[in-house]
Amino acid sequence: MTGQKFTVAHDAPLLEYLFEILPAQSRTSVKNMLSKGQVTLGGEPCTAFDQPLHKGDQLLILPKGISMARATRSEARDEVTKAGVAILFEDDNYLVVDKPSGMLTVSTARGSAAKSGHREKTLYALLNAYVKVNARMQRKEDLISGREPDRSTAKIWIVHRIDRGTSGVLVFAKNERAKDILQSKWKDLVAERRYVAWLEGSVEKDQGAIQSWLVENPKSLKMNSFPTEVADSQLAITHYRVLSRGRRYSQVEFQLETGRKNQIRVHAAELGHPVAGDEKYGAETNPARRLALHAATLVFRNPFSGKMVRCSSPLPESLTRLN
Numbered sequence: 001m002t003g004q005k006f007t008v009a010h011d012a013p014l015l016e017y018l019f020e021i022l023p024a025q026s027r028t029s030v031k032n033m034l035s036k037g038q039v040t041l042g043g044e045p046c047t048a049f050d051q052p053l054h055k056g057d058q059l060l061i062l063p064k065g066i067s068m069a070r071a072t073r074s075e076a077r078d079e080v081t082k083a084g085v086a087i088l089f090e091d092d093n094y095l096v097v098d099k100p101s102g103m104l105t106v107s108t109a110r111g112s113a114a115k116s117g118h119r120e121k122t123l124y125a126l127l128n129a130y131v132k133v134n135a136r137m138q139r140k141e142d143l144i145s146g147r148e149p150d151r152s153t154a155k156i157w158i159v160h161r162i163d164r165g166t167s168g169v170l171v172f173a174k175n176e177r178a179k180d181i182l183q184s185k186w187k188d189l190v191a192e193r194r195y196v197a198w199l200e201g202s203v204e205k206d207q208g209a210i211q212s213w214l215v216e217n218p219k220s221l222k223m224n225s226f227p228t229e230v231a232d233s234q235l236a237i238t239h240y241r242v243l244s245r246g247r248r249y250s251q252v253e254f255q256l257e258t259g260r261k262n263q264i265r266v267h268a269a270e271l272g273h274p275v276a277g278d279e280k281y282g283a284e285t286n287p288a289r290r291l292a293l294h295a296a297t298l299v300f301r302n303p304f305s306g307k308m309v310r311c312s313s314p315l316p317e318s319l320t321r322l323n
Contacts (some may be wrong), residue, residue: 003066006059014041014051017059038067045070065144069137076133083126088311093178093304094171095131095156098313099123101167101290106158127156127172159183160259165277168195168295168313181303186259191308192299195254195264196243196315198292198322199273200283203250207241210267214260222280223262225270236260238267248285249276249292249322264293276322288318 006021018030018039025033037045040060041053053059062070080087086098099105106124135154142149156172157179173179182189212225213233226233237257244251250273254264265281268274274283276292299310 003063004061006061008053008055008057008059011052011054013049014039014046014053015049017053021059022061033061036064036067037071038062038064063144066141069140069144073134073137076130076137080126080130083121085123085126086313088169088313089309091302091305093174094182094302094309095127095174096169096171096298096309096311097123097127098311099162099167099170099295101165101316101318104164105161105170123170124156124158124172131156131174160186162295163262163265163291163293165291166195166293166295167290167316169298169311170295171298171300171311178304182300185303188301189303190298190300192297193256193259193295194297195256196294196296196319197252197254197264197268198249198276198288198319199252199268199271200249200276200285201273202245203240203242203252203271203273205242208239210236210238210240210270212236212267212270214263214266216261223260223266225266234258234260236263236267238263240267240271244323246323249287251323253296265291287322290318292319292322294319 008017012020015031015034018034019027022030033039034047034049037047038061039046040062041051042058077087084100084103087095088098089096104120104122107120107122132154135150139149139151156174157176159171159173159179159182162168162170171182173182212227213229214223214225214236215230215233216223229235235258239255239257241253242250243253256263262281265275265278269281274281276283277286277288277290279286294315295313296315297310297312299308301307302309
């Protein structure tokens, strides 16, 4: 790591120790180093003037350019958080996030916002900006450190989508190869994809499976379901288990064997119990003022590391109140 390395010789508060080991620097410049994130303790940034140091601790004082680059990366991550999106997992190839209800995954030319000329902020645009800032700042760090920077284009790639009204776990790829591998081997790599929904009424069976063939109606944009295969249809298989039954709603867990557009919503309607808030597929109530569907868990094997990646999103309070 580029920078000045020090092994702490005796116990002391951080700022006092910095004054001691940096006698050529003014007290103001030393304080600025600390406040601007140039000082790391044990590999972690530290800005507390009174942070206790112990003999043997490792200090690293970073070049100003590197600390500024890291601060910019931190600010970019904060922008994602401020938009209501939580980053659950990130490495060189994948980015897994927790999407809030009401946010579009990606813009669509058929949406009302597009028709009005208003460009709505999408999850894709938000995350694309985030990875671009990260890549630019990493190149800056590499140049300062004397490493050859990665000059490939930074962007994200859509692996799968969830509806605007659905909240929860969603994975993106950070390069085209990673996208192609995960999409082409989705059935082999994805070990679990679990959703939780609140359905209108009391679902009769405790568990079951629904199988049908889905076709999108180009005019209404609704998915039509058929018991047997028809032209341009896609097989959809959904497994469900009732978690609880209340006075007006049933809390139901869904496991997807296939991942078709609106699959859970269509199959819930076929059960005779639409997802609450889903007027498109026949719901008569909207108690949470949103679609009562949440992508709770996604587990997949990272094809590059071979390790299992488990990402879960807690149930939103607006939905748990329906229990």
